[in-house]
Every structure is written in C-alpha cells, then in structure tokens.
Amino acid sequence: MFFSLDRRCGHVLDALAKYDDYVTIDSLSAQLGQTRRNTQYDLCKINDTFKLAGISTISSRRNRGIKLLDEQKTWWENLSLEGGRKFNYIFTQDERVALIICESLLSNEINTIEEMSEELKVSRNTVFLDMKIVKEKLNDYGIRFEYVSKSGYTVSGDGLKIRSVLMYFISAIYPLISDGIINFLSDPQVREHQSRLHKIEQELDVNYPAETIDKIAIMLMLTKREIPLNWERQEANIRENPVYRIVSRYYPSLSENDRIYVSIQLLGARLRDEANTPDGSIGNFKNMAGKLVAYFQRLVGIEIENKELLIFNLARHLNRSIYRYQYGLIDSCGVEEEIQANPKELFELVKLAAKEFSRDIGYPINDSEVAFLTIHFGAHMRKNNVAIGKIKVLLVVKEADPNGELEKKVDDEFPMFHVVRTVTPAELSAFQGEYQIVISTQLLKYDGFYAYISDRLEAEDKKKVLEVYLRYRMLKNENIGENLFENIKKYIPKENQGKVRMEINRYFLAPVPNLLQLLEKGNVQCIDKISNWRDALAQAALPLLENGNIETSYVDCMITDNEMYGCSTYLGNGVYLAHTQSRGNVKRSGVAVLTIKKGVNFGVNYKVRILLVVASTDKNEHFTVLKEAVKICTDENKVEKMLRCTKEEDLYRTIAEFSMES
Structure with a gap:
C-alpha cells in the first residue's frame, strides 16, 4: 500500500523519531523552523495516514506534548529504508514541471507521456497540461520544446542557456533530491561523479558545500548529449586555469565544452574578476536595472523615491553578477534562507519582479541571487533610512x-x-x-x-x-x-519623560496600518463560480466600489494591467493579488477578498481561486499591506484553510487569525 505524505510531514516524522519522551509542539516547531499552526496541520495529516495504515495515532499528553510510539517508529523506518521514501509522495505541478525539464533538456530521448504519467503518478491529461507549461517556461529563455510526429519531443536552443536553465531547475528540486523523494543521489553514475569531484576538491585544496558537489554530479548524470556552447571571451581564460587541467585529468572522456562548464561551476565566484566590466561601462546594466525596478514598482503599485540611486546600485551589482545568471552558477552566499525569511514578504515580491526580469535577460535567477537583489531593495526602502x-x-x-x-x-x-x-x-x-x-x-x-x-x-x-x-x-x-530617548531626555521635564519615551517607542516599534485594519467584514465574498477573469476582478472589487473606497476607473486599470502585463502578480497557490497604482481613483484605503470554489482561468497557465484586491491612498501603507498579504498567501496551508471556508464570516475570521499571526 502507498501512503500520501509530503516532504514536511516526512521532516516531522524524522524529528519525532529521535525522541524517546514527549516533546511540545512549540519545541518541535522551533526545531523544524515552521509555525505551530503548520506543525499541527502536519500532525493531522500524519494521523490520517496512521489510521489508513491501521496503526494508532500519535500519543498526546496534556502539558507534556506528543511522541511517536514504537510501532509508529518501526512503520516509518520501514518506509524509509535504503534511502528511498516508500510512501506515495504527491508532486506539485511546479515540482513535476521542474523534474520534466531536468530529465528532458540534455536527454537523447525524452520520455513519452505514458512514461511520465507512470513516473509522476498522475494522469496522461495532467502530463499534457504540464508539458504545455514546460514549453512556455523554456520559451521564456529562447529554448524550443516541440513535439515532432513519430519522433516525440525535442529540445533546441542556445547551449549555454540550456545549461543555465538545467542548473536552475536542479536547484529547484534539490530539496526533494536530498530527502530521497527523487532518487538521483542513489544513481551509480551520480555516485561515480561525486567520487571524482571530491578528488578534484582535494587536489584544489578547497571545501565545496556538499550541495554544490551533488548538483554538478546530477548535471553530469543528466547530460546524455553534447550541445555547442558560445563561451565568448571566457573559453581561453578557462583553458589556462589550473582547475580546467585537473578537471580534464579526471574527465578525459568528457567533451571540451563539458570540461569547461564543470570548471566554471567549480571556480564559482573566483570567475568574477574575469567576467565583469569597469564601472564606467555599465550603461547597459543601468538599462537592465531600470527594467527590474520598473517591474517591482508595477508589482507593488508605488513609485520608489530616489529610484535613480537604487538603479545605479543595482546596475553595479548586475555588472558583477550577470555572469552568474548566464553560467547557472550554483554556489550561494549561505544565508539566503535567513534573508528570505527576514523579511520574507519583501523577498517574495523581489522574486516575482526578478521572474519577469529574467525573461528580458534570457536566463533564470535562482533564490540565492534573488536574496542579493532583496538586500539592495531592502537597503533602499528601509523605513528608518x-x-x-x-x-x-x-x-x-x-x-x-x-x-x-x-x-x-x-x-x-x-x-x-x-x-x-x-x-x-x-x-x-x-x-x-x-x-x-x-x-x-x-x-x-x-x-x-x-x-x-x-x-x-x-x-x-x-x-x-x-x-x-x-x-x-x-x-x-x-x-x-x-x-534617541537617551539623547534628548535631558531637554524634557521629568514629569513628561515617561510619556515622551512611550511616544518615541510607539513611533519606531508600533505596527503600521495592516491588512486586517483595512479589511471590513462586508468586503469578503465566497462564490461557487464565475464566467471569466474580468468579471472576477470586477466582482472582487465590488464592495470597495459600493463603499466609496475606489472609483470604477481603478477596476478598469487593474483589468488593463492584466491585459498588458499578464499575471505578474500571481502569487502561486491559486492566489492572484489585484491592485494598480493609484491615479487619484482611490478615495479611501481598503482591501477586499473573493474566493471562487471552482476557480477561474487567468490566461492559459493560472487557475485562480482567491482574488485579493488592495487599494491604498498612501504608498507606504500600500507596500506594508502588500507584504502582509504575500506573507499569508504564499503559505499553502493558510490558503487551503481559506478555501475551505464557505461562509463569509468564517473566511473573515480565518483571515483575521492569519493577519494577527503575521
């Protein structure tokens, strides 16, 4: 029998299996780096699986916590033998698409629809839909993914872009690989490549992160055919580097292109000095940075003050980072997870802008690079700059x-x-x-x-x-x-010092107006279905129109933005963030939420089930509300709970809970 569990449930079970005594949910959540609510949700799914398996549910004791019983530990150990999870892991659409891309880009023979259906444990129709998304994603980077009658699917395009996209999607599914859900690391070819790469590492007298070695080994395993690469000026430089000579010794049978590419991955940041151009020649990078800032402004619906300075700083960064995008370099700064989490909502917004920007430059931008871009935006936009x-x-x-x-x-x-x-x-x-x-x-x-x-x-x-x-x-x-208070208190009469201190701390530390303060109960709607995305936008914004928050032109502008720019504010999880820059058509700030049980298509790729409309008279307030909305709507469990609500009062209460948590 197969059991449907996701990665997070697996992590919860791994953590609980280490304890012989009870552990509190708060302690377990802290260890896993997730909220208490998420852990409780995972425990419910695990208990449902235990019931299906015919064993008792997790033991729980008031004031003591929870623990796995011996029979549960044995059951989990049996499912985790030999490095592979024996439960029926359910891939998300993004995960399926990433895996198809990884296995197809440099393959001699791309799997058939039937083979993909069996591997991914989904229907043929689902795979057909996935393949359409694969084609569109690759097309963003100038890579053609086409079906040829009697020959099957083929991939063609610039060799360097194909390599870069491959490394990007290997990184995207690496958490599944490291957890053993995708069993690349047990492949004999991958193990052989790991062994050779570690020997190269020893000769170079450097210590690469295990993740870097794994990803290069997986890339080599997935490389089944040679593609021409346009190195421009880098090829001669790499050939003269000692790293290339060592790689050539351990990989004599690899093509020269592949040896150069492996050398570039191992050189990583050390390639930088040869790749960048002088600051005096960054005009083209300023144009790129201007596009990135424009995408971000359109996304958040505000005009960034002093944006020329931000554009200049981003241009200098791109001058020294663009080669990383082009070569698909995978070494990271090491603290991107902390940057993503603090502040996570800003990271998510920059990531959405970078996704649009990556189409312009023709190369994907991974999360580590988005983290660096977030630093630039965050430094520029700090509240107390x-x-x-x-x-x-x-x-x-x-x-x-x-x-x-x-x-x-x-x-x-x-x-x-x-x-x-x-x-x-x-x-x-x-x-x-x-x-x-x-x-x-x-x-x-x-x-x-x-x-x-x-x-x-x-x-x-x-x-x-x-x-x-x-x-x-x-x-x-x-x-x-x-x-600040210590510096000025000598000028304040003693009887007023307590009041002044309280006001100062309130100014610096008190929360700014948030999503909950702008969401009235009457602005929440739950419907079963709607005919098209234009009607959905109008329906979602209707309470704000009726209450006088916005004029009809605000709705028209949202529709026009979507027609011109596509679903650039689609947050994933079936959530669309609808807003636009105020042009005098916002009279009073407000937020509205619409859930659509059967969903509505926004373009070809996006099935939207939650529409969140934000309108604000103040750009700082607008940005704050957007960040809070992103924080809620990028959490899959919170979105699922919102969608389970069939009554407006239940939906409002649920959103209120989430808003207070954030």
Missing part, C-alpha cells in the same frame, strides 16, 4: 591598499555599507568610534561586530559579512527608540 543611514564599516587589511580593491568589492556587494576607511591592524586603535562594523582580512582581538574574511571576498566570506550585518540590524532596530 534617515535615522539609520548607511552602516559605517572599517576595513582592516594586512598592508596599505592604495588601489582600494577590497573597498570596491565591499561597496559593490553590500549597498547598505559605507566604508569610512581602510587601515592596517596597527592603525585600528586610532579610529575607535568612527564605525559600527569591522571587516578584516587579518585576525583581530575585537569585541564588536566583526567579520574575518579573505581578501578575495568569496562566497563563504559574503556569508560571514551578511551574518554580522543581520545581527547588527536586529540589535539596531531594537535599540533605536531607546537611544
């Missing part, structure tokens, strides 16, 4: 650096920093108090915020710097109100 400003950084190097090479690298990578000066360790004590963070290529005895890095500023160094920055930002946000 006037009070906080750029963070002052002191660089410490072994000896004088007249060309300021490290300073240039730090400026390029970290827009939130202002390097006040570069000094040697002997000069450090003379500059106390001029800076908040020290970045040093030398080991120091220093008690403040301090990152020890190499002078090359590689991926591991960036991780260290970002960790220090995140710790500093957290502490700074907590202390800013108190610091």
Whole structure:
C-alpha cells in the first residue's frame, strides 16, 4: 500500500523519531523552523495516514506534548529504508514541471507521456497540461520544446542557456533530491561523479558545500548529449586555469565544452574578476536595472523615491553578477534562507519582479541571487533610512591598499555599507568610534561586530559579512527608540519623560496600518463560480466600489494591467493579488477578498481561486499591506484553510487569525 505524505510531514516524522519522551509542539516547531499552526496541520495529516495504515495515532499528553510510539517508529523506518521514501509522495505541478525539464533538456530521448504519467503518478491529461507549461517556461529563455510526429519531443536552443536553465531547475528540486523523494543521489553514475569531484576538491585544496558537489554530479548524470556552447571571451581564460587541467585529468572522456562548464561551476565566484566590466561601462546594466525596478514598482503599485540611486546600485551589482545568471552558477552566499525569511514578504515580491526580469535577460535567477537583489531593495526602502543611514564599516587589511580593491568589492556587494576607511591592524586603535562594523582580512582581538574574511571576498566570506550585518540590524532596530530617548531626555521635564519615551517607542516599534485594519467584514465574498477573469476582478472589487473606497476607473486599470502585463502578480497557490497604482481613483484605503470554489482561468497557465484586491491612498501603507498579504498567501496551508471556508464570516475570521499571526 502507498501512503500520501509530503516532504514536511516526512521532516516531522524524522524529528519525532529521535525522541524517546514527549516533546511540545512549540519545541518541535522551533526545531523544524515552521509555525505551530503548520506543525499541527502536519500532525493531522500524519494521523490520517496512521489510521489508513491501521496503526494508532500519535500519543498526546496534556502539558507534556506528543511522541511517536514504537510501532509508529518501526512503520516509518520501514518506509524509509535504503534511502528511498516508500510512501506515495504527491508532486506539485511546479515540482513535476521542474523534474520534466531536468530529465528532458540534455536527454537523447525524452520520455513519452505514458512514461511520465507512470513516473509522476498522475494522469496522461495532467502530463499534457504540464508539458504545455514546460514549453512556455523554456520559451521564456529562447529554448524550443516541440513535439515532432513519430519522433516525440525535442529540445533546441542556445547551449549555454540550456545549461543555465538545467542548473536552475536542479536547484529547484534539490530539496526533494536530498530527502530521497527523487532518487538521483542513489544513481551509480551520480555516485561515480561525486567520487571524482571530491578528488578534484582535494587536489584544489578547497571545501565545496556538499550541495554544490551533488548538483554538478546530477548535471553530469543528466547530460546524455553534447550541445555547442558560445563561451565568448571566457573559453581561453578557462583553458589556462589550473582547475580546467585537473578537471580534464579526471574527465578525459568528457567533451571540451563539458570540461569547461564543470570548471566554471567549480571556480564559482573566483570567475568574477574575469567576467565583469569597469564601472564606467555599465550603461547597459543601468538599462537592465531600470527594467527590474520598473517591474517591482508595477508589482507593488508605488513609485520608489530616489529610484535613480537604487538603479545605479543595482546596475553595479548586475555588472558583477550577470555572469552568474548566464553560467547557472550554483554556489550561494549561505544565508539566503535567513534573508528570505527576514523579511520574507519583501523577498517574495523581489522574486516575482526578478521572474519577469529574467525573461528580458534570457536566463533564470535562482533564490540565492534573488536574496542579493532583496538586500539592495531592502537597503533602499528601509523605513528608518534617515535615522539609520548607511552602516559605517572599517576595513582592516594586512598592508596599505592604495588601489582600494577590497573597498570596491565591499561597496559593490553590500549597498547598505559605507566604508569610512581602510587601515592596517596597527592603525585600528586610532579610529575607535568612527564605525559600527569591522571587516578584516587579518585576525583581530575585537569585541564588536566583526567579520574575518579573505581578501578575495568569496562566497563563504559574503556569508560571514551578511551574518554580522543581520545581527547588527536586529540589535539596531531594537535599540533605536531607546537611544534617541537617551539623547534628548535631558531637554524634557521629568514629569513628561515617561510619556515622551512611550511616544518615541510607539513611533519606531508600533505596527503600521495592516491588512486586517483595512479589511471590513462586508468586503469578503465566497462564490461557487464565475464566467471569466474580468468579471472576477470586477466582482472582487465590488464592495470597495459600493463603499466609496475606489472609483470604477481603478477596476478598469487593474483589468488593463492584466491585459498588458499578464499575471505578474500571481502569487502561486491559486492566489492572484489585484491592485494598480493609484491615479487619484482611490478615495479611501481598503482591501477586499473573493474566493471562487471552482476557480477561474487567468490566461492559459493560472487557475485562480482567491482574488485579493488592495487599494491604498498612501504608498507606504500600500507596500506594508502588500507584504502582509504575500506573507499569508504564499503559505499553502493558510490558503487551503481559506478555501475551505464557505461562509463569509468564517473566511473573515480565518483571515483575521492569519493577519494577527503575521
């Protein structure tokens, strides 16, 4: 018998299996890095599976928590033998599409519909729909995916783009691979490649993350045919590099193109200095950055202040990052998960903008790269940028650096920093108090915020710097109100000091108007079906029209935006975020929600079941509400609970719960 469990349920069972005694749900949730509500939802699904398997449900004791019984542990261990999950994992559509792309791009013979149906455990009709999405996704990057009569599906296009897209989608499904749900890591070819890559690693005297080795090994296993690659100026440089010579020794039978590509993946960030252009030549990158900012503005519906500065900083970043997109490099900064989570909603919005932007440049942008873009947007849009400003950084190097090479690298990578000066360790004590963070290529005895890095500023160094920055930002946000009060309290009469302190902390720490404050009970609707997406937008916005929040032209603008730009604000999980930039047609801020039981098609690819309409008179409030909406609607469990509501009062109460949580 097969059992339907997802990855998160598997993680819950793995965690519980380690305990012999009871563990609280709060403790378990903290260990898993998810909310208590998500854990409770997972436990319900696990108990349903246990009932199906004919065994007892998870033991629960008041004030003690939960634990797995021996029979449950044995059952789970039996399903997890030999590195492969024996339960019937249900792939999402995105996961199916990513797997089809990975197995097709460099295959000699693409699987038939029947073979895919059996592998993915879905119907032939479902696979046909998946194949349409595969074709459209690949078309975004100029890759043709076509069906030829009697020959089956074929793939053609620029070889470098095909490689880049392959690495992108390997990264997309890597969590499933590492969990053993997709059993690539047990493939003998992959294990052989891992062995060779580790030997190369030892000869180079470097330590690659296991994930990097795994992804390169999987890429080599999936490469069944050779494709021409246009290296431009990189080919000669790579051939002269020692990494290429070592790769060639361990892979003599690989084509030269494949040896060069493996070398590029192993070089990673060290390829950068050969790939970028001088800052004086970034005109083209400014055009690219302008498009990215325009996508973001259209997405959030506000005009970014001083956007030319943001465009310039993004252009400098793209100048030094575009090669990573082109080559599909997979090494990461190491703290992208923390950046994605803090603030997650900004990361999700930047990711949506980057998705549109990636079509313009013809290469996908992975989550690690989106994390870096989020830093730039976040640094520019911080609420208290006037009070906080750029963070002052002191660089410490072994000896004088007249060309300021490290300073240039730090400026390029970290827009939130202002390097006040570069000094040697002997000069450090003379500059106390001029800076908040020290970045040093030398080991120091220093008690403040301090990152020890190499002078090359590689991926591991960036991780260290970002960790220090995140710790500093957290502490700074907590202390800013108190610091301001301490500076001004001597000018305030004693009897008023308590009131002033409370007002200052309220200004810096109190929540801004949020989604719940703008969502009235009468603005929530539940319907069974609707004929088309235009009617759905009009129906969703109807309460705001009737209440005088918006004029009819606001609805017309939302419809026009969708006609011109497509579903750029589709959040996934069947949720569409409907809004547009106010043109004097928003009279009072408001939010409306419409659920459609049977869904409605927005274009070919998107089946929308929840429509969220946001209209705001203030752009800061607008952006805050959007972030909160994204936070709720990108959580699959929350969306499912909203869709289970059949009455408006239940839907409103559910949204209110989620809004209070966020």
